[in-house]
Amino acid sequence: MNNSKTIIMGGGLWGGLLAYHLTKFRPDINFELHEKDNTLGGNHTWSFHQSDLDSDSFQVIAPFIEKTWKGHSVFFPKHSRSLEMPYCSITSEGFHRVLCESIPSEKLFFKSQIRPEGLTNEIVIDASNQDSLYGKCGYQKFLGIEVELAEEHGLSIPILMDAQVVQKDGYRFIYYLPWTSRRILIEDTRYSNNASLNLIELEADIQSILKQKNWKVEKVLRKESGVLPIPIDPVSSQGNNISINLSGIFHDVTGYSLPDAVRLINELIKIQDWQRSTVLECVNNYRQKRHRDRSFFRLLNRLLFQAAEPKLRYLVLSHFYELSQPLIERFYSGKMNKLDYIRIFMGKPPVKITSAIEAIFLGQKNTEEVL
Numbered sequence: 494m495n496n497s498k499t500i501i502m503g504g505g506l507w508g509g510l511l512a513y514h515l516t517k518f519r520p521d522i523n524f525e526l527h528e529k530d531n532t533l534g535g536n537h538t539w540s541f542h543q544s545d546l547d548s549d550s551f552q553v554i555a556p557f558i559e560k561t562w563k564g565h566s567v568f569f570p571k572h573s574r575s576l577e578m579p580y581c582s583i584t585s586e587g588f589h590r591v592l593c594e595s596i597p598s599e600k601l602f603f604k605s606q607i608r609p610e611g612l613t614n615e616i617v618i619d620a621s622n623q624d625s626l627y628g629k630c631g632y633q634k635f636l637g638i639e640v641e642l643a644e645e646h647g648l649s650i651p652i653l654m655d656a657q658v659v660q661k662d663g664y665r666f667i668y669y670l671p672w673t674s675r676r677i678l679i680e681d682t683r684y685s686n687n688a689s690l691n692l693i694e695l696e697a698d699i700q701s702i703l704k705q706k707n708w709k710v711e712k713v714l715r716k717e718s719g720v721l722p723i724p725i726d727p728v729s730s731q732g733n734n735i736s737i738n739l740s741g742i743f744h745d746v747t748g749y750s751l752p753d754a755v756r757l758i759n760e761l762i763k764i765q766d767w768q769r770s771t772v773l774e775c776v777n778n779y780r781q782k783r784h785r786d787r788s789f790f791r792l793l794n795r796l797l798f799q800a801a802e803p804k805l806r807y808l809v810l811s812h813f814y815e816l817s818q819p820l821i822e823r824f825y826s827g828k829m830n831k832l833d834y835i836r837i838f839m840g841k842p843p844v845k846i847t848s849a850i851e852a853i854f855l856g857q858k859n860t861e862e863v864l
């Protein structure tokens with residue numbers, strides 16, 4: 494066992510979860526968690542499907558979960574559906590609280606901005622989410638506003654996609670997370686070819702949704718926004734020579750990273766001979782395996798962003814949500830099989846065959862990846 498100190502750079506989702514797991518399962522590893530801001534977890538609502546995690550991992554994450562709903566629904570112009578797939582959400586405040594209660598305070602450093610260059614004797618794990626490791630990508634852009642309404646909204650489960658709205662800037666849908674009978678997070682999301690986020694326009698669009706629904710806002714509680722890369726080409730990072738980089742590991746289509754974070758951290762805490770080289774090897778192996786296993790997701794992204802006409806992109810998702818629930822669960826957890834791939838492509842895709850072929854071959858030429 495190497496006695497070098499492990500420095501976790503960044504107390505967001507990855508860094509916070511890693512520090513939590515090390516505290517719980519590896520008291521032998523000497524680590525510090527450094528966060529440049531004064532709270533852990535930033536300003537997020539992190540959600541995931543319970544079926545994304547195995548039951549042991551779920552138990553470990555359970556203290557962070559603010560609320561679990563028994564299912565969720567989706568709405569498209571020609572069909573809607575409710576799925577009995579429990580959906581869980583974590584808030585940044587809860588994340589910060591559980592971490593501060595669990596990790597010894599002498600290991601937590603706030604307002605501490607790390608520069609890995611000087612740290613040659615330490616094992617530096619970069620969870621700062623700063624490095625841009627992506628090749629060509631599309632973007633998932635969103636603004637969420639969490640409000641307290643004057644009256645009850647009437648939703649008992651989240652709506653993950655309401656695409657019964659005007660389509661603009663690519664595939665557009667509204668996401669509703671009903672925390673209580675009057676408190677709700679409403680997010681306007683777009684799968685767009687560009688990364689520019691027009692918060693004023695998005696806010697105006699959310700206001701008009703509130704108006705249509707006749708929901709009167711008593712109080713705006715918080716806002717969150719993001720631009721997540723949705724890769725078309727493979728992501729390739731082996732980290733630099735100094736730190737071990739955890740960026741760029743997420744579900745290629747949805748941008749969700751919580752399930753991957755939990756899975757990789759579960760691999761990391763099993764490393765007996767904890768050294769820079771063994772940690773780096775574990776991260777790189779996970780990244781490469783995941784990358785190989787999920788080339789299908791990047792193919793889907795190419796079809797979505799390069800072959801489907803922007804205003805018809807919603808049809809890809811609409812078709813997907815007509816498939817069986819176990820397949821949808823396997824899609825979110827990243828564990829699809831070859832039959833699933835075929836089922837996703839069966840039916841009439843909303844793309845011109847020439848554009849589809851171009852998108853597929855463009856990907857192969859650029860990346861040499863095969864399905």
Ligand SMILES: Cc1cc2nc3c(=O)[nH]c(=O)nc-3n(C[C@H](O)[C@H](O)[C@H](O)COP(=O)(O)OP(=O)(O)OC[C@H]3O[C@@H](n4cnc5c(N)ncnc54)[C@H](O)[C@@H]3O)c2cc1C
Binds near residue numbers: 720749751
């Ligand atoms: C608004 C939003 C909502 C999202 N919702 C979901 C969701 O529902 N489910 C899901 O799975 N994924 C979701 N994602 C995607 C993804 O899970 C998040 O982006 C996630 O927070 C990424 O985790 P991270 O640890 O890599 O980065 P972050 O959570 O961004 O954490 C990085 C941390 O490092 C700190 N930092 C940066 N530089 C330094 C430095 N030099 N020294 C010390 N600290 C530093 C930052 O202050 C920050 O706290 C969402 C993303 C956004 C933006």
